[in-house]
Amino acid sequence: MKGMALEYVFATVVAVVVIFVMIEIISAILKGKLIPENPNIVDVRYACSQLNNTQISYENFKTLVYGFFTEQCKNFVGRLKESVTLEDMQRAVKEIDEKIKVIPISECDFPTISARMLYVCCGNVLEKNKVINIVRKEIKNSDVLVCVME
DSSP, rough: HHHHHHHHHHHHHHHHHHHHHHHHHHHHHHHHHHHHHOOOOOOOHHHHHHHTTTTEEEHHHHHHHHEEEEEOOOOOEESSSSSSHHHHHHHHHHHHOOTTTTESSSSOOOOOOOSEEEESSSSEEEETOOOOEEEEETTTTEEEEEEOOO
16 A cells, blocks of 8 residues: 555656646747757957957958847947948848848938848948948847948
8 A cells, every 4th residue: 555655646746747847848839939049149349349440341341230239339430341232231131130131221310119120321332431330229139220421
């Protein structure tokens, strides 16, 4: 009789553990977190500060955009070594996050709603030797604004 009582206790403990694990799996699936986001963010704060007020290449531009979308950079001013098209910018943001869109605008002002977008002012091409300004609001998942200054 004693051995049977321990079997029931053990079976109850196993059942509770299985139920708890199943609840966690179902809640993870419903929240969409079964596959975790990549928590490995590359630290580019040094690049943001060192590239400020310099002449940058397209690769530097991609690094800066990454820094802005990962909330490591706040403000940048620099001159382009080469032209950067909207398609180039779209490729750059797709490497960061598939959901980010590049949107051309006519005025160098942030829209009123933040939607984690890259806004590019005043043309479809950032031309070679033009001075650009890249800014973001200091809020989580902020938009990023790229403006030509000359």
